[in-house]
Amino acid sequence: MSNLLKVSSSPHVRAKDDSSIIMLYVIIALMPTTLFGIINFGIRALLLIAVCITSCVLSEFLFEKAVGKKNTIGDLSAAVTGLLLALNLPHTLPVWQAVLGSVFAIVVVKMLFGGLGQNFMNPALGGRVFLLISFAGTMTHFEYDGVAGPTPLTSIGGGNVNTLDMLIGRTAGTIGETSALCILIGAIILILLGVIDLVIPGVYILTFSIFVILFGGHGLDTTFLVAHLCGGGLMLGAFFMATDYVTSPITPLGKVLFGICLGVLTGIFRFFGNSAEGVSYAIIFSNLLVPLIEKITVPRAFGISKEVKSNE
């Protein structure tokens, strides 16, 4: 009976979901991509994934132990960071570099700023960019079927790309980025579970498509467009990293602005930058803009007119 008489302040309707459940959903949604990556690239990919997850969880545990903070590895966010980081690495990367990237992602990008919910930048992408700048050689060395070669994104200029292969993922690239199909399966799982909504990825992909048509130099060439959408880390970034709760805006209009920023920046980096890939930089750069985006898109509270607000 006492349950019926409970008095508390709002919110009165509570969901059972907490951080660890959400993170578990994300891990489940990443499983198709992960399994495909292991099948595609072999046992070395599995090793890297295991190493990244272990070192992320371990460094979070040790850091919290060292500074006397509450142990938070139970919320699985470190495991998700490790998994996402591993999916963003080429399977040939030396193990010590993967460990270093994981430690950087967790300790510098996440824990030093206050842990889950306080990080201003996606930890997995922070780790990836750290590795990309530090070890440009090994981070851009891609092998497929034991043969070193360019990723589809780098060879797009030559025109010889097989979009079906790119959709399924039978190409060179990082462990998790090659198969657009598997990523889409995971994204549908996340959307059905209500973990992410379509606004950010939708606006991102739409803006980027428009950018490709306008500035890509191929006009309305669908092959070129599909190759750019399925190539590189765009799908993985759009659905799994741009939608990170901590580093994306919460206001409805802010999400749209964030998506537009991502699309335009990715386009600029891919077509006018030095490197073939631009998704990581676009996402972490937009992460930095999130506080500003949220500031200018605060929704008007019900009953308050614009004049009153501006007079404040």
Next chain:
Amino acid sequence: MNKNLERVYNGLWKENPTFVLMLGMCPTLAVTTSAINGIGMGLSTTVVLVLSNMLISALRNIIPDRVRMPAFIVVVASFVTIVQFLMEGFTPSLYESLGIYIPLIVVNCIILGRAESYASKNPVIPSMFDGIGMGLGFTVGLTLIGIVREILANGSIFGAVIAPLNDYHITLFGLAPGAFFVLGCLVAIMNVVRRNMEAKGKPLPAVQGCLGGDCSGCSLSSACTGKSLVHKADEVPPVDPKDVAKPQAVPTETKQTANAKNTEDVEKSGSDSSYADDIAGKEEK
């Protein structure tokens, strides 16, 4: 402690320009890609700092207050030009690698800061030792950052290759972000050491916002209310951490009241007795 030695100690540890005062960050972050660059930059700054401190101190009664900044800059720029030509002649490789940052020593805020806050108010000899202390503190800071960055980015130390590190070069530490990471880590280590020393009963003077409690050297001195004009410019006694916590509460008779800019301050100084009791109670413990 001997006053001159105290100045050197002050620059090296107590008010280390790199790790405590956080001055001169531009050369600190830009040139410390290797240990030899750090030491070269630090030493050339030291030379300029010592000479300009001495000359400005000698001229301190001649330079009119209104034009002191242009006068200081002319003095510093002269010495920087001399140092620049000497380096170009005798250490061409170092000159090449430091590049634009040698002429930029002219506007290094450590040099102008020491001229403004110390040399222009003190005799020549203490000013010289102040320059030596600050300059060496800067050199040590830059060299430490340079050593760490060189080991991590190039796997070498002072140009000597460390063979086991051949396959483990982290390019990031040779770039600007790496400089920030290394500086941040070294400052953190320094703070830990300082805190441990304080815990062992050797209270180090905490830097009091502006110039280590030495408000007499501050150009904002007349407008600032958070000061205690009890210290003479030439000797800065160690500031007790308790004073830092309550800068207003130092029960020093009339000066404090005279400085009070508004009623709030008067009220505070009116209740000095209770603060004095607090402090007395703490000191007994």
